[in-house]
Amino acid sequence: LAVSVYRGYFTASGMLAALLELRGNITFESLTQEVASKIGACQQRFCQGSSPWDMGNQLLDTRLSVPLLRAFDKDDLPKGLAARAAEEMAQIATTLSEGED
Secondary structure, eight states: OOOOOOGGGGBHHHHHHHHHHHTTOOOTTTOOHHHHHHHHHHHHHHHTTOOTTSGGGSBOOHHHHHHHHHOSSGGGSOTTHHHHHHHHHHHHHHHHHTTOO
């Protein structure tokens, strides 16, 4: 089985945009085309004026992103991964808000 995943949603800016838009309400019913469009627009605002090499356009560390991609359910995530991902996203958000790379 091979699956293609759009890289943009797994960048730091894509993950932050999804977290802000969904605000913890992640269900199949909440994942509509309208919400996906709002996430995409938010992600574009985060990356406006940045290069592909800037932090917001980079994937999360593979120790975090690969298990996230493989998980079909939150119960599939390795213990502690969600907390580590949240810490990483908080650090990235702080760095992006300060305008540093």
